[in-house]
Amino acid sequence: MADGPVDLVAARGRVGGNRALLEELAGIFAAEAPARxxxxxxxxxxxxxxxxERLAHxxxxxxxxxxxxxxxxxxxxxxxxxxxxxxESADATLARLESELxxxxxxxxxxxxxAPPDGAxx
Amino acid sequence: xxxxxxxxxRVVRRLLETSLTSWGYEVLSAPGGEExxxxxxxxxxxxxxxxxxxxxxxxxxxxCRRVRALGKPMKPYLxxxxxxxxxxxxxxxxxSGADDYIVKPFQREELRARVQVGVRMLELQAMxxxxxxxxxxxxxxxxxxxxxxxxCSYCKKVRDDRNYWQQVETYIEGHSDAQxxxxxxxxxxxxxxxxxxxxxxxxxxxxx
Numbered sequence: 001m002a003d004g005p006v007d008l009v010a011a012r013g014r015v016g017g018n019r020a021l022l023e024e025l026a027g028i029f030a031a032e033a034p035a036r037x038x039x040x041x042x043x044x045x046x047x048x049x050x051x052x053e054r055l056a057h058x059x060x061x062x063x064x065x066x067x068x069x070x071x072x073x074x075x076x077x078x079x080x081x082x083x084x085x086x087x088e089s090a091d092a093t094l095a096r097l098e099s100e101l102x103x104x105x106x107x108x109x110x111x112x113x114x115a116p117p118d119g120a121x122x
Numbered sequence: 123x124x125x126x127x128x129x130x131x132r133v134v135r136r137l138l139e140t141s142l143t144s145w146g147y148e149v150l151s152a153p154g155g156e157e158x159x160x161x162x163x164x165x166x167x168x169x170x171x172x173x174x175x176x177x178x179x180x181x182x183x184x185x186c187r188r189v190r191a192l193g194k195p196m197k198p199y200l201x202x203x204x205x206x207x208x209x210x211x212x213x214x215x216x217x218s219g220a221d222d223y224i225v226k227p228f229q230r231e232e233l234r235a236r237v238q239v240g241v242r243m244l245e246l247q248a249m250x251x252x253x254x255x256x257x258x259x260x261x262x263x264x265x266x267x268x269x270x271x272x273x274c275s276y277c278k279k280v281r282d283d284r285n286y287w288q289q290v291e292t293y294i295e296g297h298s299d300a301q302x303x304x305x306x307x308x309x310x311x312x313x314x315x316x317x318x319x320x321x322x323x324x325x326x327x328x329x330x
Binding site: 013014016018021024025028029032054058060061066072 | 130229
């Protein structure tokens, strides 16, 4: 699981071991991801640092909750680029964020992740 | 206790709602600053609010400032829960009038403990407000002796609020919790009582 796009141990910790809640949050995250990405893409294309900063910041927050730690890290990177008005590398960071977010969405959409290993507490 | 959750992120809002409900709080949530501001102005506004900072439109910082400017006698307890983790953000957040500040992603147990601190503070605030109310009520019942009191230079009667001349003791009894027990001081005994007793004895000896 450590090689996957989602750190489930971290995510379960965030929800206090409430499996149903984690499934619900993962579902919301995956469902909202395409719209989030579209907004972010538009903001990067428009070179609007304020909107990029806000969107990346928000994405970072919920990615952290569901254990998508790489998305969280890339969100932070994009947020900092926007805050520092250093948008020349924003496209590259956004591209990495997109592919990472795709992996996370695929992981959550698969559903197999939610089945707990034998003996694992919920 | 009613708690308001304000966050534009559905994932965060849902996590907060579920957590606080499971801890026994009555939860109200708002997806943005405008909605939160409307709720917080109501008479039945929640006394504790968990506020995200970065939101489109009215952000958490502005909501916090507006709530503090309202000057309600019972101030709501405001906790920022935000991914803004820099020291300068924390300083600005608390400086805007927030009571506490938690950095996202947060640990649920920490959030729970901090909300409990808020509840304790609100209970303390309510207890103090009740004590002040009781004291004000008691103070209003006490008729205070103060100000200029007109007194007759000869008979020592004082003029009361309704322009009647009264004995000093009647006046003081009516305007305080003091009561009088009557006695005679040595000087008056010599001046009034002794001559009177002598006169009575004289009458008894030589009846008219």
